[in-house]
Amino acid sequence: MNYFVTGATGFIGKFLLEELLKREDAKVHVLVRESSRGKVEALQARYGAAGKRVVPVIGDVTQPGLVSPADLKKLAGKIDHVFHLAAVYDMNMDDATGDRINNEGTRNLVAFCNELGGKVRLHHVSSVAVAGGDFVGRFTEDMFDEGQRLGHPYFRTKYESEKIVRDEAQVPFRIYRPGAVVGHSETGEMDKIDGPYYFFKTIQKISYSVPKWLPLLGVEGGRVPLAPVDYVAKAIDTIAHKDGHDGECFCLIQSRSPTVGELLQTLFEAAHGPQFAKKFELPPVPTGVRQLTTEVGSRIPDVVRRRISKAIGVPVSVLGYVSNQAVFDDKHTRKVLKGSGVSCPDIRDYADKLWAYWELQLDLHVKVPERAVQKLGGKVAVVTGASSGIGFVVSKKLAAAGSKVILVARTKEKLDETRAVIEKMGGEAHVYPCDLNDMAAIDACAQQILADFGHVDILVNNAGRSIRRAVFESMERFHDFERTMQLNYFGAVRMILNFLPGMSKRKSGQIVNISSIGVLANAARFSAYVASKAALDAFSRCLSAEVKHLNIEVTAIYMPLVRTPMIAPTKLYDYVPTWSPEKAGDTVMKAILDRPKSIATPLGTAAAVSYALWPKLNDYVLNKGFNLFPSSSAAKGRREGAKPTLEQVVFANLFKGEYF
Numbered sequence: 102m103n104y105f106v107t108g109a110t111g112f113i114g115k116f117l118l119e120e121l122l123k124r125e126d127a128k129v130h131v132l133v134r135e136s137s138r139g140k141v142e143a144l145q146a147r148y149g150a151a152g153k154r155v156v157p158v159i160g161d162v163t164q165p166g167l168v169s170p171a172d173l174k175k176l177a178g179k180i181d182h183v184f185h186l187a188a189v190y191d192m193n194m195d196d197a198t199g200d201r202i203n204n205e206g207t208r209n210l211v212a213f214c215n216e217l218g219g220k221v222r223l224h225h226v227s228s229v230a231v232a233g234g235d236f237v238g239r240f241t242e243d244m245f246d247e248g249q250r251l252g253h254p255y256f257r258t259k260y261e262s263e264k265i266v267r268d269e270a271q272v273p274f275r276i277y278r279p280g281a282v283v284g285h286s287e288t289g290e291m292d293k294i295d296g297p298y299y300f301f302k303t304i305q306k307i308s309y310s311v312p313k314w315l316p317l318l319g320v321e322g323g324r325v326p327l328a329p330v331d332y333v334a335k336a337i338d339t340i341a342h343k344d345g346h347d348g349e350c351f352c353l354i355q356s357r358s359p360t361v362g363e364l365l366q367t368l369f370e371a372a373h374g375p376q377f378a379k380k381f382e383l384p385p386v387p388t389g390v391r392q393l394t395t396e397v398g399s400r401i402p403d404v405v406r407r408r409i410s411k412a413i414g415v416p417v418s419v420l421g422y423v424s425n426q427a428v429f430d431d432k433h434t435r436k437v438l439k440g441s442g443v444s445c446p447d448i449r450d451y452a453d454k455l456w457a458y459w460e461l462q463l464d465l466h467v468k469v470p471e472r473a474v475q476k477l478g479g480k481v482a483v484v485t486g487a488s489s490g491i492g493f494v495v496s497k498k499l500a501a502a503g504s505k506v507i508l509v510a511r512t513k514e515k516l517d518e519t520r521a522v523i524e525k526m527g528g529e530a531h532v533y534p535c536d537l538n539d540m541a542a543i544d545a546c547a548q549q550i551l552a553d554f555g556h557v558d559i560l561v562n563n564a565g566r567s568i569r570r571a572v573f574e575s576m577e578r579f580h581d582f583e584r585t586m587q588l589n590y591f592g593a594v595r596m597i598l599n600f601l602p603g604m605s606k607r608k609s610g611q612i613v614n615i616s617s618i619g620v621l622a623n624a625a626r627f628s629a630y631v632a633s634k635a636a637l638d639a640f641s642r643c644l645s646a647e648v649k650h651l652n653i654e655v656t657a658i659y660m661p662l663v664r665t666p667m668i669a670p671t672k673l674y675d676y677v678p679t680w681s682p683e684k685a686g687d688t689v690m691k692a693i694l695d696r697p698k699s700i701a702t703p704l705g706t707a708a709a710v711s712y713a714l715w716p717k718l719n720d721y722v723l724n725k726g727f728n729l730f731p732s733s734s735a736a737k738g739r740r741e742g743a744k745p746t747l748e749q750v751v752f753a754n755l756f757k758g759e760y761f
Contacts, residue, residue, distance in 0.1 A: 103179050104129045107162055107210060108186030109155075110140040112292040113226065113282060116334035117184060118144065122151040130156045130176065132167065132187070162187045162206035167213040178219035182341055185210045186226045188262070190255065190295070199258035207262040208269065215271045223274040224341050227263040229326050229352065229429050230256045231278065236427040242278070242350045242434065273347035275340065279333045280326030280354035280429065286451040287331065289458025297325070297364060301459050302466075304365070308374030309681035322361025326354040326429045332445045336434065339441050352431040355445045367449050371456035461493075461518060465526050467501040469690060476694055478503030481554045485537060485596065486564030488515035491615060491663060494686030495561055500528025502690075507550055507557070509533050510564065537564050537592040538584070547599030556607055557600045559693060562593040562637070563615045567630045571732055575629070582629045589633035594640055601648075610653045613692050614641055618661045621701060622708035623719070625727040645698070656692045659701040660685060 104121055108114045109131035121127050133141050138157060145152030158176070160168035168176075187210075189202045207225070214223045232240040233249035233256050240247075245267070251257040266274055283298075284291035291298065333353050340351055359367065366377050431445075438444065482499045486492035487508040500506045500523040508516045513534040523530040531553075535546035550557065566588045568581050575581055597612055604610025616638055618624070619631040638657055645655040662679040692700055701709075712719045 102127050102181050104182050104184065105132070105158070105176065105180045106130070106184045106186065107132045107206075108188065108226075109133070110137065110144060111186055113279070113330055113333055114186045115144060115147065116285070116330050117186070117337055118155065119148065120334050120338035122148055122154060128154050128156065130158045130180070132160050132162065133157050134161050135159050162209055163201055165209055165212075167209050173213070173216060177217055180217055180219065180221050182222050182224060183210070183214050183217070184224045184226070184337070184341070188226070188259075190228075194254050196254045196257075199254040203258035203262045204265065207265045211265060211269045215269075217272075221272050222341075222347070223266065223270055223272050224337065225263065225266045225274060225276050226337070227266075227276050227278045227350075228259045229278050229280050229354065229427075230259040231263055232256075232427050232429070233260070238426070239428045239430055241430040242352050242432070245350075275346060275348070276350040277333075277337050277340070278350060278352045278429075280328050280352075280358070282328055282330050282333055283448075284329060284455045284458055285331045286329035286446050287454065289451075289454035289456075290330075291455065291458060291463060294463060297327070297368070298459060298463070300365070301368070301456070302464070304368050304372050304374060305460075305464075305681075308369060308372040309679075309683070311375050323426055324358040324360055324428055325364050326352075326358045327364075327448055328353050328355060328445055329451060332443070335443045336438060336445075339443050340434070340437055343437060346437060349433070351434040351437065352429050353434060353445070354429055354431050355447060356431055356435065357447075358429065359448055364448065367452045368456065371452040462522060462525075465522065467497050467526060468687075469498050469501045470694065473498075473502035473690060473694060476502075477559075480504045480558040481507065481556060482559040482561065482693075483507040483509060483550065483557050483596075483600070484561045484563060485509045485593075488512060488519050490563075491660070491682055491685045491689065492561070492563040493519055494682045495563065495689045496530065497523060497526065497528070498686050498690050499559075499693075500526060500530055504529075504559070505554065506530045507533055507554070509535050509537070509546065511536050537596075538587050540591065540595050543592060543595045544599060547596060551600075551603060556603045558609065559611050559613065560596065560600050561613045561615070561689065561693075562596060563689075564592065565589045565615065565630075565634075567627070569626050569732075570629070571626050571727075572628050574732060582632070585629040585633040586636065589630070590636040590640075593637050597644070601653075604653050605648070605651050608652045611693065611696060612641070612644075612653070612655045613689060614638070614655070614657050615689070616657045616659050618659050618702060618705040618708070621659050621705040621712075623712060623723065625723050626732065654696040654698075656697055657699045658688060658692055659699065659705045660688075661702050661705065 102124060104127060106114060106118065106121075106129060109118055109129070110133065114131075118129055118131070121129055131141055131144070138159075141155065141157040145155050148155065158168055158172055160166075160172070166173070185207065187202070187206055189198055211223070214221055229240070231245065231249075232247075233251045234253055236247070236249045245263070249260075251260050263276060266276065281296035283296065294301075336351070336353050340346065362377065369375060369377075435444070477499065480499075480503075482504045484492050484496045484499070484506060487496045487506075488510040492510070496506050496508055496519060506523065506529065508519055508530055510516055511534065513532065516532040516534060520530040520532050533546050533550060536542045566585050568585055570578070570581060593614065600610070600612075614637055617627075617631060617634045619627050620635045620638055624631055641655045641657055648655070660680070663682060663685045688700060708719070
């Protein structure tokens, strides 16, 4: 089977190619500009051995003829299916761009198909946007020209490009209308901030600043037609190879599309944020008002529109569709796909994967102080535990400041992901996998870093292990104490000892140890964890006095609870005040720039003073917390993840950031 694909290097395109290449006889010709040949090579590498069946064809949809006459002659009569995915999607797009790529590009593609001859079939990827932005009611798959308004360039050009296929194609065709395409339902993979992703940053900020037990008020809004990219690709591939459906249209969406309020609630859950206590239905916006708003909005100069979009983090045109009143019907698609094993999953089943991928791969905006670039540019900085949580954020911030960041953690694949993110930001990062429980492995890793870079300016000992278990529950678990000491204390000290001679020789360096508020507050249930951090703290205080004359600073940061993967197993922490990884990262950067002896929260400092002056009173308060918060979800008959009691909420907010 021979295929020809436009837009193959795009988001949907690369997943469609993956489906096509699963057919052993598939040979896929992909249209690519000469300047983008490297993207095809990346695709070939992505698919491994199957990638050898991907054949680049030089051309451009915006050029009449699409390909050279010679290539057209080679392909004529030999192509079975043409998939047209090349299009521009940008809610800030202008009319000229839409006309050139979406309309003229489709016209050129249709003419190309007409010239191919043989038994070629055209598969045109359109969009639910053909319904326009203010259609009211159900829009079915057999509907097209319903007199809908198409004020926005994207809606207009998607409608007009589909019309070109319907009117000008002389070959059999099928039309696919995806909704808002989101990331892969199994991996979360996404290529850019788009659609619902515009709201992720705001959701993240709210989730970090508003406790989960505090209910929110929200809006219900219209329905959001969603589909994960893997479903879109599989559905197109499956339908394309079924007989008897030429001239038909297929809507690729989640059958019961969530309302705006339902979608936001799902995303808040993925972000471990608060829930909505009540959602209010927005009153329908009269068509006349919608039309006036669209017309006024279209007259806003592009430069002003871009500034507004940047300020609010969302394209201006997107906000107008929160109260969308169109409901899209995919009944025919489901009927054709029945029995194939292909169906669109519910966003609630994979939102966590979208969120995790966004936080790791797409949340690239990093803020650092202006002086950071001056002080840290070119510095060699080693960060342990760099592949997640605080270490991941600190690594990004150091890279943004111009440092050469040395990423150290156990899993190479996760470190490679972190490096890819930093390089996407324009920073420099280097991967050094190391099991920080293994002293010999630490020595080898550190010596290789010194061999490669000559010296280390900054060491951030961030890697750590936390265990929440009372001493009476640890009688048969002595290994809990051994393994926390091994990583949190011995591992960190071993790394310090490897880099200390070089710092001494250069008479310059800084060691930053991520300690815990528990060291100051003596947190109950954390005897193993706090003891290991306290040991490192004592070592560092002694070391600090020995290296002061060598211009080497040792800084301890007594971190409060931070919402990282380390605390995720304790569901209770979803409801107590925590720091965000961003705030923790800013604190580490402040420590690196100001080089203080230590950094602690007011609560941590107060706890240390309290224990020094009133140790029995301190124990009394901590004992109250120990008995108030159970060791496990089964204790006191509470189910996993159940909401805290009022007494627990009050206590947690009085002692913000403390471990319980």
